[in-house]
Amino acid sequence: MSTSILIPRSGKGAEAIEAAAVKGRSLWDDARRRLLRNKAAVAGMLVLALLVVAAVVGPHLTAYTYDEINKDDVWLGPLNHGHLIGTDSLGRDLLARLLMGLRVSLAIGLIATFVSLVIGVAWGAFAGYVGGRLDEVMMRFVDVLYSLPFIFFVILLMVTFGSNIVLIFVAIGAVEWLTMSRIVRGQTLTLKQKEFVEAARAAGLSQRGIITRHIVPNLLGPVVVYVTLTIPAVILAESFLSFLGLGVQPPMASLGTLIANGAQDMELAPWLLIFPSVVMVVTLMSFNFIGDGLRDAIDPKDR
Amino acid sequence: MFRFIGRRLLVAIPTLMLVVTLAFFMMRAAPGSPFDTDRKLSPEIERNVLAKYGMNKPLGQQYLDYLAGVARGDLGPSLKYKDKTVLAILKENYPVSLKLGLSAIVLASVVGVSLGVLAALRQNRGVDYGVMTVAILGVCIPTFVTAPLLVLVFASKLGWLPSAGWNDGAAINLVLPVTVLALPQIAIISRLTRAGMIEVLHSNYVRTARAKGLPARTIVGKHALRAALLPLVSYLGPACAGLLTGSLVVEKIFNLPGLGKFFVISALQRDYTVVMGMVIFYAALILLLNLIADLLYAALDPRVRLG
Numbered sequence: 001m002s003t004s005i006l007i008p009r010s011g012k013g014a015e016a017i018e019a020a021a022v023k024g025r026s027l028w029d030d031a032r033r034r035l036l037r038n039k040a041a042v043a044g045m046l047v048l049a050l051l052v053v054a055a056v057v058g059p060h061l062t063a064y065t066y067d068e069i070n071k072d073d074v075w076l077g078p079l080n081h082g083h084l085i086g087t088d089s090l091g092r093d094l095l096a097r098l099l100m101g102l103r104v105s106l107a108i109g110l111i112a113t114f115v116s117l118v119i120g121v122a123w124g125a126f127a128g129y130v131g132g133r134l135d136e137v138m139m140r141f142v143d144v145l146y147s148l149p150f151i152f153f154v155i156l157l158m159v160t161f162g163s164n165i166v167l168i169f170v171a172i173g174a175v176e177w178l179t180m181s182r183i184v185r186g187q188t189l190t191l192k193q194k195e196f197v198e199a200a201r202a203a204g205l206s207q208r209g210i211i212t213r214h215i216v217p218n219l220l221g222p223v224v225v226y227v228t229l230t231i232p233a234v235i236l237a238e239s240f241l242s243f244l245g246l247g248v249q250p251p252m253a254s255l256g257t258l259i260a261n262g263a264q265d266m267e268l269a270p271w272l273l274i275f276p277s278v279v280m281v282v283t284l285m286s287f288n289f290i291g292d293g294l295r296d297a298i299d300p301k302d303r
Numbered sequence: 304m305f306r307f308i309g310r311r312l313l314v315a316i317p318t319l320m321l322v323v324t325l326a327f328f329m330m331r332a333a334p335g336s337p338f339d340t341d342r343k344l345s346p347e348i349e350r351n352v353l354a355k356y357g358m359n360k361p362l363g364q365q366y367l368d369y370l371a372g373v374a375r376g377d378l379g380p381s382l383k384y385k386d387k388t389v390l391a392i393l394k395e396n397y398p399v400s401l402k403l404g405l406s407a408i409v410l411a412s413v414v415g416v417s418l419g420v421l422a423a424l425r426q427n428r429g430v431d432y433g434v435m436t437v438a439i440l441g442v443c444i445p446t447f448v449t450a451p452l453l454v455l456v457f458a459s460k461l462g463w464l465p466s467a468g469w470n471d472g473a474a475i476n477l478v479l480p481v482t483v484l485a486l487p488q489i490a491i492i493s494r495l496t497r498a499g500m501i502e503v504l505h506s507n508y509v510r511t512a513r514a515k516g517l518p519a520r521t522i523v524g525k526h527a528l529r530a531a532l533l534p535l536v537s538y539l540g541p542a543c544a545g546l547l548t549g550s551l552v553v554e555k556i557f558n559l560p561g562l563g564k565f566f567v568i569s570a571l572q573r574d575y576t577v578v579m580g581m582v583i584f585y586a587a588l589i590l591l592l593n594l595i596a597d598l599l600y601a602a603l604d605p606r607v608r609l610g
Contacts, residue, residue, distance in 0.1 A: 144321055148318075148321075148589075151547065152566065153326075155566070155570055156330065156333075156570060156578070159333060159570040159571055236445055243447045243552055243555075244552070244567050246567070259447055259451075262451070266455050266459075273451055273452070277444075277448045277452065280445070280448060281440075281443050281444050281448065284443040284444075284445075285439065285443040288439065288443055289439075
């Protein structure tokens with residue numbers, strides 16, 4: 001390494017630095033600006049906002065409830081008897097079930113991700129902060145867990161303790177925390193020794209100031225990105241379980257159970273497969289777009 | 304290198320021990336037993352059955368016995384399939400899963416790498432955007448959506464392909480399940496290849512190769528691709544784990560006699576030994592594949608030293 005880093009470069013770079021200093025844009029202003037310029041991410045956010053509103057409000061607005069059995073309306077196609085997108089084998093309104101399923105899937109995504117966030121951040125930050133022997137042991141433990149065939153353990157859990165919804169949250173969250181802990185630990189470890197942290201310390205910034213101004217914002221970026229990418233992974237994991245008959249139990253619905261049931265009856269009633277599949281794919285895509293957009297916006301390397 | 308392999312195999316032992324332990328106690332914590340039938344067994348018969356499988360001993364003793372068995376390579380008898388050992392069940396059914404998985408990974412690698420290279424060479428042009436759109440779709444559309452949809456179109460409506468069944472592994476029966484399994488992997492592999500390729504194409508040694516007048520084909524095929532494939536190789540381990548999850552669903556949808564189908568059924572029936580045997584088998588497989596991926600990585604990248 002040469003010492004040239006210390007000498008301000010002439011030309012465009014220096015002007016840009018000066019301009020930035022004048023305006024005083026923060027890291028997050030920058031990130032927001034970049035995120036809003038990303039069309040896919042903005043579209044993802046809009047669609048996701050719509051989906052969330054539909055999931056929260058929707059089930060209260062439908063003419064039928066998700067578990068209401070209508071013997072006369074069995075196997076109706078879309079736009080029949082006030083059933084906008086048809087009914088299933090028991091005459092239950094698909095729209096009501098779909099909105100309920102979306103609500104359940106989103107809730108599972110959020111809560112299980114929160115579980116993984118808490119475990120992962122605590123584990124990773126502790127290991128990274130303490131360092132040394134303990135860090136080695138803790139991360140080796142994560143390595144070992146990584147090489148387990150996890151889907152099997154989740155299935156075992158569901159079989160063992162019965163498929164209740166709280167357990168789904170915990171089981172999936174407990175699987176997804178591994179990557180989170182690695183990310184957080186790596187970040188904490190490098191941040192601890194970064195020059196700007198040292199510089200801040202040398203400039204007399206308090207311990208608390210360093211943590212709130214320098215460590216947390218830099219830790220937050222990757223964590224936020226990973227959270228937005230974990231939510232769709234969790235929704236997918238729950239759907240896998242539901243597909244195998246181990247997830248949410250009827251008459252309750254999730255996107256996974258709806259697709260599983262739709263697949264059974266697709267010859268007779270293709271709408272039962274198609275509508276839930278579309279909602280599922282749109283949901284996953286909007287999360288992924290937001291996640292990718294956030295990563296590009298927050299990670300300054302790819303500017 | 305042999306020291307590296309040796310050390311990795313040594314680390315694998317405690318990992319497998321943990322797998323066995325977790326599987327054993329989770330399975331035993333489950334309510335119910337493999338001998339629950341519709342008719343209640345008389346106490347004497349139940350005692351005899353339990354004694355036959357050594358399940359009348361204290362749990363700790365059973366655990367030690369099982370560990371000793373595993374160490375000898377004996378996974379015990381199935382508790383549900385009479386007169387069959389767990390090893391026999393594994394032997395009978397894993398070829399199906401293996402054939403599926405291998406075909407899918409080969410298909411995914413070939414198609415994914417080709418698409419990725421194509422996209423990288425035409426960066427920010429129509430082809431690139433097309434490939435990347437397909438890649439995003441491939442990641443977001445789960446197997447349990449693609450599988451029924453493809454069956455609906457190609458089997459039910461068009462009648463070109465069989466909708467389900469194994470038929471002794473006939474090629475025509477493999478088309479749909481392998482495609483479904485490969486699609487998400489194609490998506491990920493093409494993204495990885497594209498990213499790696501773009502980075503490598505901007506590197507100094509590729510510029511050198513260009514400057515000394517090598518033909519484009521040599522540059523891409525010999526110099527760039529080799530380095531661009533590195534991230535792909537380290538992805539192969541997780542990819543195989545992904546295929547496992549996928550094949551649970553695919554085997555169910557296409558009614559294939561692979562291990563995945565067995566697992567869920569056996570877990571529901573509390574067939575302790577079969578479930579544990581399968582978990583151990585898959586864990587060992589994943590460990591082995593990760594090791595192979597690391598060795599490949601070192602073989603491809605002269606900068607990596609195994610130590």
